Every structure is written in structure tokens, then in C-alpha cells.
Amino acid sequence: MDCLFCKIIEGSIPSKKVYESGSVYAFRDINPMAPVHVLVVPKMHIPSMDGVNAENSARVADIFEAIPKIAEAEGLTNGYRVISNCGEDACQTVKHLHFHLLGGRKLPDQMA
Ligand code: 5GP
Ligand code: ZN
Numbered sequence: 001m002d003c004l005f006c007k008i009i010e011g012s013i014p015s016k017k018v019y020e021s022g023s024v025y026a027f028r029d030i031n032p033m034a035p036v037h038v039l040v041v042p043k044m045h046i047p048s049m050d051g052v053n054a055e056n057s058a059r060v061a062d063i064f065e066a067i068p069k070i071a072e073a074e075g076l077t078n079g080y081r082v083i084s085n086c087g088e089d090a091c092q093t094v095k096h097l098h099f100h101l102l103g104g105r106k107l108p109d110q111m112a
Contacts, residue, residue, distance in 0.1 A: 001045060005096035009043050019070045023062045026070055026101075035104025036074045040067060046097040049086040063099060076103040 007013040008027060015027035018038050029037040042059040046052060052060055071080050080103030085092040 003045055003096050004094050005039075005041050005098060006045050009041065018073070019066055021062065021066060023059050024066045026066065029100070033100075034102040034107065036076060036080070036102065038070060038074065038101040040070065040099045040101055042097055047095045048092055048097055049084055051097065060097075067099070067101060070101060071103065074101075074103070076101075079103065081107050 004013065008015045009025045017025070017027050019026035019040075023043050024040065025043055026038050026040040029039050040063050042056070042063060044056060044059050046056055046059070067082060080101060083100040083102065084098065085100075
């Protein structure tokens with residue numbers, strides 16, 4: 001499958017790994033929008049939030065268990081933001097479900 005993040009997960013495209021478990025991979029965004037900008041993804045290919053269902057939602061739960069661990073390891077003691085862009089209107093560019101973990105500075109209070 002021609003998926004950028006699947007290639008990053010399998011290692012054929014390099015990335016700066018920050019966390020890995022059996023089902024979750026996290027790496028630094030190539031174009032960081034904050035001092036800490038990590039992408040947290042399921043190893044399983046799920047195209048977007050629209051593809052989450054009863055069969056794969058446990059993988060999404062794994063991501064949400066990983067996020068506080070990554071935030072702590074990254075020193076985000078003063079808070080952080082988690083964003084997932086889904087589809088056209090949200091400007092999703094990579095069609096493999098991912099969660100942006102952003103922090104390390106005061107983020108804008110406007111989300112959109
Ligand atoms: P989206 O716009 O789909 O929510 O987010 C995709 C993110 O992937 C963007 O923030 C973009 O900078 C990041 N990205 C795109 N290509 C690469 C890559 O090859 N390596 C890494 N580490 N991040 C990438
Ligand atoms: Zn994929």
C-alpha cells in the first residue's frame with residue numbers, strides 16, 4: 001500500500017522515533033508547529049478518524065494510553081494539545097490516522 005506513515009512505521013522511510021509499543025508508533029513531525037510536535041499513529045493502517053469502528057477502536061485506545069506517557073517523557077508538564085485532522089475540511093494531508101501532540105509553549109487559544 002502506498003502510505004507514507006505505513007512506510008515510516010515499517011522503517012523504509014526514516015523518522016525520529018519518540019515512542020513505540022506493539023500497536024502504536026510515535027515520531028517527530030518533519031515540519032514542527034511547536035517546540036514539541038509528535039505524531040502518534042496506530043501501526044494498523046486506518047485511513048482517518050472516519051475509519052474507526054468496533055473492530056479497531058482498541059488500537060485508538062492504545063494511542064490515548066500512550067499520549068500521557070509521551071507527554072511526560074517530552075516534559076510537557078504545563079499542558080499540551082492533541083489534534084486529529086479528518087478529511088477535506090480539516091486539511092488532512094496524510095491518509096493514515098494520526099494524532100498531533102503539540103506543546104512546549106503557550107498555544108493559541110483559538111483552535112480553528
Ligand atoms: P495532517 O495535515 O495530515 O494532519 O498532518 C500530516 C503531518 O505529517 C504534517 O504535520 C506534516 O508535517 C507531517 N509529515 C508529512 N510528511 C512527513 C514525513 O515524511 N515525515 C514526518 N516525520 N512527518 C511528515
Ligand atoms: Zn498507512
